[in-house]
Amino acid sequence: MCHVLIIEDEPVVAMDLQMLLEAEGATSIDIAASEAEAIAAARMHRPGFITSDVKLLQGTGPHAVRRIRDEHGDIPVIFITGTPDECEPCDPPDVILQKPFRSDTLASVFRQLAPL
Template sequence: MYHVLIIEDEPLLALDLQDILSDLGVTSFDFAATENEAIEAARRHAPDIITSDVKLLEGTGPAAVDIIYRERGEIPVLFITATPEACEPCNPPGQILPKPINAARIAIAFRNMTRA
């Protein structure tokens, strides 16, 4: 019932996130590896939730989320990053989780964001 935008430049991690979130009831996904791809994906199909890395192949996840917020309004976001200290401006509603990906922590954060 949820559409998630996964902003992640490591394809295997993006697929891991898709598997974890599918098990939690997410039914559709868009994927982006760069800041611009993320913005364009959100313009095409408004996400219900965003998962985002911080450092991307081009640009940053927080910068993409900031633009998406300005265009689409507040959307719950879960930053999943190996560099939590670089998460700027990671100030929208949501959480910051460190990598490596932990399915249990992602599930808890997802349920808290969706009240699912």
């Protein structure tokens, strides 16, 4: 289906997301734990889709997404966070799912937004 960039600093959550998105048709996945790693990963392999936490140990997911979009154009994003009210900038059409999230909800949104 597409290459996915997972921006998530919790390894167990990142692995869960990877397994779920692969089951839904993601053809390849990169995982980044910080804002800088996410930007570098996108430069190496342009993502067709991004999932991102908001708060990272180093930087923020929304700032990483903004920089990636500045360089690569519009890319669909699902922000997955325990702090949805702190998602800045997170503007429509971006989707925000609150942790803990339901796997079927994430799968459904991914199928709707991911490029074929």
